[in-house]
Amino acid sequence: xxxxxxxxxxxxxxxxxxxxxxxxxxxxxxxxxxxxxxxxxxxxxxxxxxxxxxxxxxxxxxxxxxxxxxxxxxxxxxxxxxxxxxxxxxxxxxxxxxxxxxxxxxxxxxxxxxxxxxxxxxxxxxxxxxxxxxxxxxxxxxxxxxxxxxxxxxxxxxxxxxxxxxxxxxxxxxxxxxxxxxxxxxxxxxxxxxxxxxxxxxxxxxxxxxxx
Amino acid sequence: xxxxxxxxxxxxxxxxxxxxxxxxxxxxxxxxxxxxxxxxxxxxxxxxxxxxxxxxxxxxxxxxxxxxxxxxxxxxxxxxxxxxxxxxxxxxxxxxxxxxxxxxxxxxxxxxxxxxxxxxxxxxxxxxxxxxxxxxxxxxxxxxxxxxxxxxxxxxxxxxxxxxxxxxxxxxxxxxxxxxxxxxxxxxxxxxxxxxxxxxxxxxxxxxxxxxxxxxxxxxxxxxxxxxxxxxxxxxxxxxxxxxxxxxxxxxxxxxxxxxxxxxxxxxxxxxxxxxxxxxxxxxxxxxxxxxxxxxxxxxxxxxxxxxxxxxxxxxxxxxxxxxxxxxxxxxxxxxxxxxxxxxxxxxxxxxxxxxxxxxxxxxxxxxxxxxxxxxxxxxxxxxxxxxxxxxxxxxxxxxxxxxxxxxxxxxxxxxxxxxxxxxxxxxxxxxxxxxxxxxxxxxxxxxxxxxxxxxxxxxxxxxxxxxxxxxxxxxxxxxxxxxxxxxxxxxxxxxxxxxxxxxxxxxxxxxxxxxxxxxxxxxxxxxxxxxxxxxxxxxxx
Numbered sequence: 001x002x003x004x005x006x007x008x009x010x011x012x013x014x015x016x017x018x019x020x021x022x023x024x025x026x027x028x029x030x031x032x033x034x035x036x037x038x039x040x041x042x043x044x045x046x047x048x049x050x051x052x053x054x055x056x057x058x059x060x061x062x063x064x065x066x067x068x069x070x071x072x073x074x075x076x077x078x079x080x081x082x083x084x085x086x087x088x089x090x091x092x093x094x095x096x097x098x099x100x101x102x103x104x105x106x107x108x109x110x111x112x113x114x115x116x117x118x119x120x121x122x123x124x125x126x127x128x129x130x131x132x133x134x135x136x137x138x139x140x141x142x143x144x145x146x147x148x149x150x151x152x153x154x155x156x157x158x159x160x161x162x163x164x165x166x167x168x169x170x171x172x173x174x175x176x177x178x179x180x181x182x183x184x185x186x187x188x189x190x191x192x193x194x195x196x197x198x199x200x201x202x203x204x205x206x207x208x209x210x211x212x
Numbered sequence: 213x214x215x216x217x218x219x220x221x222x223x224x225x226x227x228x229x230x231x232x233x234x235x236x237x238x239x240x241x242x243x244x245x246x247x248x249x250x251x252x253x254x255x256x257x258x259x260x261x262x263x264x265x266x267x268x269x270x271x272x273x274x275x276x277x278x279x280x281x282x283x284x285x286x287x288x289x290x291x292x293x294x295x296x297x298x299x300x301x302x303x304x305x306x307x308x309x310x311x312x313x314x315x316x317x318x319x320x321x322x323x324x325x326x327x328x329x330x331x332x333x334x335x336x337x338x339x340x341x342x343x344x345x346x347x348x349x350x351x352x353x354x355x356x357x358x359x360x361x362x363x364x365x366x367x368x369x370x371x372x373x374x375x376x377x378x379x380x381x382x383x384x385x386x387x388x389x390x391x392x393x394x395x396x397x398x399x400x401x402x403x404x405x406x407x408x409x410x411x412x413x414x415x416x417x418x419x420x421x422x423x424x425x426x427x428x429x430x431x432x433x434x435x436x437x438x439x440x441x442x443x444x445x446x447x448x449x450x451x452x453x454x455x456x457x458x459x460x461x462x463x464x465x466x467x468x469x470x471x472x473x474x475x476x477x478x479x480x481x482x483x484x485x486x487x488x489x490x491x492x493x494x495x496x497x498x499x500x501x502x503x504x505x506x507x508x509x510x511x512x513x514x515x516x517x518x519x520x521x522x523x524x525x526x527x528x529x530x531x532x533x534x535x536x537x538x539x540x541x542x543x544x545x546x547x548x549x550x551x552x553x554x555x556x557x558x559x560x561x562x563x564x565x566x567x568x569x570x571x572x573x574x575x576x577x578x579x580x581x582x583x584x585x586x587x588x589x590x591x592x593x594x595x596x597x598x599x600x601x602x603x604x605x606x607x608x609x610x611x612x613x614x615x616x617x618x619x620x621x622x623x624x625x626x627x628x629x630x631x632x633x634x635x636x637x638x639x640x641x642x643x644x645x646x647x648x649x650x651x652x653x654x655x656x657x658x659x660x661x662x663x664x665x666x667x668x669x670x671x672x673x674x675x676x677x678x679x680x681x682x683x684x685x686x687x688x689x690x691x692x693x694x695x696x697x698x699x700x701x702x703x704x705x706x707x708x709x710x711x712x713x714x715x716x717x718x719x720x721x722x723x724x725x726x727x728x729x730x731x732x733x734x735x736x737x738x739x740x741x742x743x744x745x746x747x748x749x750x751x752x753x754x
Contacts, residue, residue, distance in 0.1 A: 009323075010318065010319075011317065011318040011319035011320075011321075011323065011396075012396075013732075017395055017396070020394075020395050021321040021322075021391050021392075021394075021395040021396070024390070024391045024394055024395060025321065025322060025325075025387055025388075025391045028386075028387045028390050028391065028421055029383075029387055031421055031422065032383050032387070032421050032422070032424070032425045033425070035421075035422050035423075035425040035426050036425035036426070036428055036429050037429075038425075038426065038429075039425070039426045039428075039429035039430060039433075039459055040429060042455075042458075042459070043433070043444060043455060043459075046452065046455055047450070047451075047452075050452075051450065054450075128440070128441075128442050128443065129436075129439075129440025129441055129442050130440070140443070140449055140450045141450050143443055143449060143450075144443050144444070144449060144450045144451065147442035147443055147444060148444070150442075151432075151433070151436065151442070151444075
């Protein structure tokens with residue numbers, strides 16, 4: 001009881017109200033995020049409808065197998081995140097820490113593959129703005145496609161890095177025994193955020209890797 | 213009955229002293245004052261740029277400055293006034309102070325996020341000011357591509373970073389308001405008992421949340437295009453500069469409603485208070501705020517009638533722009549009906565409110581001219597447009613802001629200001645404003661384009677009138693700065709409710725205690741129950 005009382009901020013009447021506020025806040029923030037990525041998806045849609053062939057050509061230069069692997073890893077991390085939230089709800093602290101660490105491991109694995117892809121693009125001179133050389137058909141559109149690819153995936157990766165940071169904080173808090181079955185709001189809202197980042201990738205994956 | 217009319221010994225201003233107690237505060241009232249000082253500084257910086265422009269435009273020749281300097285001045289003026297004054301003005305100062313008080317809460321839902329928003333705002337402001345000191349930016353506040361991405365040699369990226377960062381302070385403020393209104397209302401305070409100020413801020417917050425991120429991504433793309441030539445907005449590389457205009461106006465048109473909706477909220481508080489009458493058509497005003505926020509997202513194309521946008525799209529945007537005028541007109545009619553047969557008193561806040569109604573109506577009606585395809589093609593990018601949006605943003609938003617500052621100043625500081633000076637400066641602002649901007653309607657209709665430092669000699673008389681008006685307006689803005697500062701020390705004690713107003717914020721002491729209310733208030737009446745008040749408009753504290 002004392003633990004849950006100390007988790008209550010001074011301006012809330014009870015933990016229920018505080019929980020409701022935090023969750024609503026995260027949902028509202030995710031709306032903002034949808035609009036942020038929405039601008040990029042709009043740009044993608046406009047140019048894809050204008051230059052379909054060039055986009056198909058461009059997507060042949062992405063490795064669909066790596067893309068599928070990354071998708072599987074990320075969906076797996078969503079599962080472990082959901083399990084972390086469940087562990088927090090039932091107050092199983094040890095399990096919570098383990099699932100969070102597993103989620104972080106999968107997140108880092110995803111980013112490593114992404115990093116390898118970027119490195120590979122750099123070596124084959126396929127990075128618009130830094131080093132770009134391409135002899136095939138539709139060079140301009142392939143360049144535009146790759147620009148969009150880099151912007152969209154790097155914005156996504158940035159969100160994942162923030163998510164990993166938040167999860168690291170959760171692990172520390174869980175280690176110190178800050179969560180209980182009465183109070184575990186931070187785990188839930190980081191979970192919401194993480195699932196959102198996954199969903200963005202679920203859209204990015206077919207649009208970028210599978211359009212051909 | 214006034215049991216709390218004396219200044220309490222401990223309140224939010226004297227609860228703690230020292231710079232740290234301000235810079236690390238999580239009290240929404242102190243954060244409001246941090247914002248007040250920041251945006252006041254920005255207002256006078258933006259005003260200084262406008263002063264130099266009006267000086268240059270006294271004569272037809274370009275004799276005071278180089279054309280490049282003039283370009284940088286109107287860009288500075290636009291960016292500072294839009295992103296660093298108008299957008300945060302009422303929400304971040306009055307909204308921050310009043311939203312929790314009006315709903316009987318002890319603070320906003322996320323006090324630390326609220327403080328963060330001020331730091332984010334300040335950081336964005338520093339980036340933008342750094343860009344201006346380094347040499348300025350000459351793209352106009354609209355950053356139109358391909359000029360901003362491929363041709364401008366000024367500090368586009370630094371400014372873009374500043375605007376991008378500042379956007380997050382809006383998002384955080386909007387998020388806080390929405391969550392606070394949903395989850396922290398006092399017992400008995402149902403949605404339809406909320407003050408209309410709250411409804412207006414709720415609607416504004418929707419735009420903050422849904423619009424700002426789109427500007428953010430548009431600015432990121434401009435920065436990347438400028439730095440790396442990625443091709444998104446570059447026709448030579450397959451990109452489309454008009455896409456930028458779509459993304460930009462998707463935020464920046466609703467941003468006009470960010471500026472004016474909170475002002476409408478302020479006016480909805482002032483009119484019933486100084487007419488001693490319940491507001492006419494409460495639910496219509498409440499829903500019209502939401503309607504403006506929603507419809508406002510579907511009219512952005514009216515900025516792009518001459519941009520190669522499809523003519524059918526233009527017709528739909530034109531129709532939608534007419535449509536968004538309806539909820540705005542609903543408000544004006546309801547305010548007028550509230551005043552009708554009320555016991556109207558002309559205190560200084562009321563003067564600003566009445567000024568708002570007149571000037572906003574004028575700006576709104578000329579907005580309909582501009583939403584009409586054929587007329588827009590004629591006056592596009594002329595001073596007619598400049599006059600129109602200044603009537604909305606200055607005649608509307610700034611009048612509402614000043615009215616609100618005067619109305620709640622006694623609550624914020626616990627002091628009264630000299631009413632005679634306040635009335636005088638309100639009059640100066642009204643006269644100066646009209647003299648500045650009415651000639652610009654005429655100039656624009658006669659064909660004077662905006663954003664030029666020179667003009668044909670036949671336009672000189674109207675331009676001199678405009679510059680003369682601007683000097684009167686400047687005096688009107690400087691006087692309150694003096695007497696409001698004076699009142700902090702020498703003003704008479706205000707008491708908890710100097711206007712005899714309804715609303716929870718008036719039921720606690722002035723200045724309020726850190727926790728806002730000694731006990732959480734219980735609401736048993738609808739808003740604006742002026743009819744049920746006693747002779748002197750006393751509010752009964754239970």
